[in-house]
Amino acid sequence: xxxxxxxxxxxxxxxxxxxxxxxxxxxxxxxxxxxxxxxxxxxxxxxxxxxxxxxxxxxxxxxxxxxxxxxxxxxxxxxxxxxxxxxxxxxxxxxxxxxxxxxxxxxxxxxxxxxxxx
Amino acid sequence: xxxxxxxxxxxxxxxxxxxxxxxxxxxxxxxxxxxxxxxxxxxxxxxxxxxxxxxxxxxxxxxxxxxxxxxxxxxxxxxxxxxxxxxxxxxxxxxxxxxxxxxxxxxxxxxxx
Numbered sequence: 001x002x003x004x005x006x007x008x009x010x011x012x013x014x015x016x017x018x019x020x021x022x023x024x025x026x027x028x029x030x031x032x033x034x035x036x037x038x039x040x041x042x043x044x045x046x047x048x049x050x051x052x053x054x055x056x057x058x059x060x061x062x063x064x065x066x067x068x069x070x071x072x073x074x075x076x077x078x079x080x081x082x083x084x085x086x087x088x089x090x091x092x093x094x095x096x097x098x099x100x101x102x103x104x105x106x107x108x109x110x111x112x113x114x115x116x117x118x
Numbered sequence: 119x120x121x122x123x124x125x126x127x128x129x130x131x132x133x134x135x136x137x138x139x140x141x142x143x144x145x146x147x148x149x150x151x152x153x154x155x156x157x158x159x160x161x162x163x164x165x166x167x168x169x170x171x172x173x174x175x176x177x178x179x180x181x182x183x184x185x186x187x188x189x190x191x192x193x194x195x196x197x198x199x200x201x202x203x204x205x206x207x208x209x210x211x212x213x214x215x216x217x218x219x220x221x222x223x224x225x226x227x228x229x230x231x
Contacts, residue, residue, distance in 0.1 A: 006161070034218060043207065043223040044162070049216050057216070093161045097217055106152065107219055109161035 002028050004096050006110030013084055014118055021079045021113045023094030030096035033077035034107060035069060038091045050077050084117045091115075121145045122210050124222035131229050137195040139225050141208030146189065148210040152219070153182060153193045156205045165206075166193070198229045 003026040013019050023033055032051050036044040048064075050056040050071035058064045066088075068080040077096075081088055091114055095107040123142045131137045141151075149170040154162035168175040168182045168191070175182050181194045195202055205226045209219040 004161075032217060043221045044219075045221075046218050049218055091159070095161075095219070106164055106167060107217070108164060109154070112159065112161045114159060 002026075002096075002098075002108040004030075004094065004108045004110040006094055006113050008113060009111060010114045010116075012116045012118065015085055016083055019081045019084055019115060021081075021092055021094075021115075023077045023079070023096070023110050025075045025096040025098075025108070028096075028098045029074035030077070031074065031099045032097045033071055034095045034097070035067070035077075035079050036093045036095065038093065038112075044093060047079075081115065084115070086117045089115055089117045120223070121148075122208055122220045122222040124206075124208055124225050126225050127223070128226040128228070131198045131227065133200055133229055133231050134197045137193075137198040137202065137227055137229065139193040139195075139206050139208070139227065141191045141193075141222055143189050143191075143210050143220075145210070145212070145220075146186075147212055148220070149213050150211040151182070151184060151191050152209045152211070153180075154207045154209060155202075156207060156224070162207055195227075198227075200229050200231055203227055203229050 005024045007022045035047045038044045047062045048056045048058045050069045052071050056069035071077040093112040095109045121144050152167040153165040156162040166177050166180045184191045205224040207224045208222040
């Protein structure tokens, strides 16, 4: 199957600092990338959708100034958690969707990033 | 509002038997459904999908059944193996709404030897 990587896999930071998470599609061009977060024992909640070269679309209740998303190329999207606070601690997962074929309807997920804000 | 529901938080099945995971949805406009498998601290792995115009899709030990009139789908795993133990998420897509996945809350499957 398609490969999506995420970096870093785990990050611990101090409250007030910013953290950048990268999501890369390794073997296909991702026209759309999605960012999810998952709290313990909860489902994955969509945070935002980003299309290459355009502004991200945020879900209701997600602060766009706090969670900055950049989809600069067809293989890379970044999520920056600005001025992180302990309540931002979570598991962040990206997924990527391509332009056609098996990548059209199917999203392929990265391995996730565990963020812990102290 | 949860449009995709997995009402069984957990399921335990003996190795070699059939595992049946259920999923219900409320939006009749969903046109594509997917099942993902997820281990702790990892991203979901795509398992199998089905278009809304079909009622069955099979891939090896995995079969997904779709009953549109009942707004219900199920994932059958046969024979179940201990390595199948994971959380299984059902997800649905509206293709005219950006292809974002609507996830259920997941069912934790435990396959015992």
